[in-house]
Every structure is written in structure tokens, then in C-alpha cells.
Amino acid sequence: MNWHAIWAIYVYEMKRFFRTLMESLLSPVISTTLYFVVFGAAIGSRISEVEGVSYGAFIVPGLIMLSVMTQGISNASFGIYFPKFIGTIFELLSAPVNFLEVVIGYVGAAATKALMIGVVILLTAWFFVDLRIAHPGAMLAFLILTCVSFSLFGFIIGIWAENFQQLQLIPLLVITPLVFLGGAFYSISMLPPAWQTVTLFNPVVYLVSGFRWAFFGMADVPVAASLAAIAIFTGLCLLAVYAIFRTGYRIRS
Template identity: 85%
Template structure:
């Protein structure tokens, strides 16, 4: 394992993040504040509690997931797409490092950025609602796994994308709608039975449900299903990345 290569890639990507750290961290703070004004105040005044949890606190895990997933994908996809765009990826591929070290460097940096943003949102939320996290270790574990999994997914998107527009295609048209329809701001038990069944086909439901369980001890689906969903998604992304480097898909051409 070439630790120097991993460190070089990781530090380079993190420096790019810290060059715009104010914009990177200020944006989620403003967005979170607006969500609390709209959802917490306007809707929360009509829905006092959901499953015994004050509505303002109930939406916090969903807010964190919405930002963390999109940021992990965005950072990882841009991180690997830009070397493709300017042609420096060929220098990377010709260096004495293997694909695993490249993936660890880029995905590790993207996951770190998403994790920092998730922590910032959690801190911001404490200014609006009282949060008592029942399972802090599980919460951190869920957050880290989701950051890593979606960073891997973003890495795949960055390899697949042929232009900057395609980088935003899946996050905007697929991930964001799935998060909004996956119980971010409501419990799926509030839906009619038929729609509850349909919603269970949304994989994001299991991620958000497990993450919310770590906060409040309540979940829309069993915690075992949530853990299995994260493990399967991570394994699929890892297998896809391995296949990309094995075949050279959109890298060597």
C-alpha cells in the first residue's frame, strides 16, 4: 500500500476544499436555517410531534442526509472528473500506484468533506431545536458509512460523466427526489397503506430510517434492514469501481 500516494491525493483534494471553506460551510448553514424556518416553523406549527418526537427535531436526520448525500456525490464526482477533463488522469494512471490507492485518496477526501458538512448541519440544528442523540456511536457509524458509500457512488458518476452537465444529472434528478420521497421530512407511517408499500421500494428510506433511529430510537423499518441496505450499496459501489479500473471504462480512452 503506497501511503504517500494516498496522502498526496487526499491532501490535494482537501486543499481545494479549504480554499473555498467559507462558501462550503456557509451554504449548508444557510440552507439548514431556511429549512427550519419553512418546515420547522410553518409546518411544525401544525404538526407538533411525529412518533413522539417534536417535528423540528424529527427533520434533523433528514436534513443531514439530504446534504451529506448530495455533497458526497458532488465532491467525489468532480474530484475524479476534473483530472479526466484536463488530461492529468493519464499521469495518475502511469504512476506507481494501484486503483485501490487512487480510490482511497479521492473517496476519502470526498467523504471527509461530506462528514464535515454533516457535523456543521448538526451543530446548526442545535440552535433551533433540542437534540438528545440516543445512540451517538451508531449515529456516527451511520454517517461515516453513508459518506463513504455515496462518495464511492459519486466517484463512479465522475468516471461515467462526459461533461459537466452529466455530473449534476443523477444528483439532481435521482438522488434529491429519492431523499425527499424517502421520509426525510415525514414518517412513511403517515402515508396511506398503498403508498407506504410503494415507498419501501425507495432504497433511501432504509438509510434515513436507520439514521433517524440513532437519534430517537424510532424507525420506519427495522434497523437490520437499514444496516443491510448500507452494506449492500457500499459493496455494489466497490464492485463497480473495481470493474471500471479492470476494464478501463472511460478512463483509458
């Protein structure tokens, strides 16, 4: 394993993040504040509690999941797409660096950025609600796994995309709607039985449910199912990345 190459890619990507640190961190803080104003104040005044948890606190895990998923995808996809766009990807491919080291460098940096933003949102939430974490170790594990898995997904999108518009296509049209429909701001037990069944086909439900369990000890689906969903999703992403580098799909042409 060429750790020097991994570190070089990682540091390069992190430096790009820190050059726009204020914009990168200020945006999620403002977005979180707006969500609390709209959902916490407006809707929270009508829904005081959900399964014994105040509505303002109940939406915190969903807000964090929404941000880390979209940020992980965005950072990883742009990180690998930009070298393709300017042509420096060929220098990377000709260097004595294998595909695993490239993936660890780019995905590791994107996951770190998403994790930092998730922590910032968590700290911001404490200013608005009385928040207690029932299982801090599990919360951190779910957060890291989500950051890594969706950064891997973003890396795949960055390879697949042929222009900057396509980089935002899946996060905006697929991921964000799935999060909103996946119980991020409500419990799926509040839905009619038929819609509960339909919602269980949404993979984001399992991620949000497991993360919320780490906060409040309550979940819409079994925690084991949430862990299995993350593991399966991560495994599929790793297989896709392996296939991309093995075939040279949209990298060598």
C-alpha cells in the first residue's frame, strides 16, 4: 500500500476544502437554522412530540443525514470529476498508484469533509433544542459509515458524469427526495399501513432510522436491518468502483 500517494491525494483535496472553509461551513449552519425555523417552529408548534421526543429534537438526525449524504456525494464527485475535466487524471493513472489507493485518497477526503459538516450541524442543533444522545458510539459509527458509503457513491457519480450539470443530477433528483420521503422529518409509523409498506422499499429509511435510534433509542426498523443496509450499499459501491477501474469506464477515454 502506497501511503505516501494516499496522503498526497487526501491532503490536496482537504486543502481545496479549507480554501473555502467559511462558505463550506457557513452554508450548512444557515440551512440548519432555516430548517429549525420552518420545521421546528412552524410545524413543531402543531406537533409537540413524536413518540415522546420533542419534534425539534426528532428532526436533528434527519437533518444531519440529509447534509452528510449530499455533501459526501458532492465532494467526492467533484473531486474526481475535476481531474477528468482538466486532463490531470491521466497523470494519476500513469503514476505508480493502484485504484484502491486512489479511492482511499479521494473518498477519505470527501468523507472527512462530510463528517466535519455533520458535526457542525450537530453543534448548531444544540443551540435550538435540548438534545441527548443515548448511544454516542453507535451514533458516531452510523455517521462515519454513512459519510464513507455516500462518498463512494459520489466517486462513482464523478466518474460517470460527462458535465458539471450531471454532477448535481442524482443528489438533487434522487437523494434529496428519498431523504424527505424516508422519515427524515417524521416517523413512518405516522403513515397509513399501505404507505408504510411502500416506504420500506426506500433505502434511506434504514439509514435515518438507525441514526435516530443512536440518538433516542427508537427506530422505525430494526437496527440490524439498518446496519445490513449500509453494509450492502457500501459493498455495491466498492464493486462498482472496482469494475470502473478494471474496465477503464469513462476514465481512459
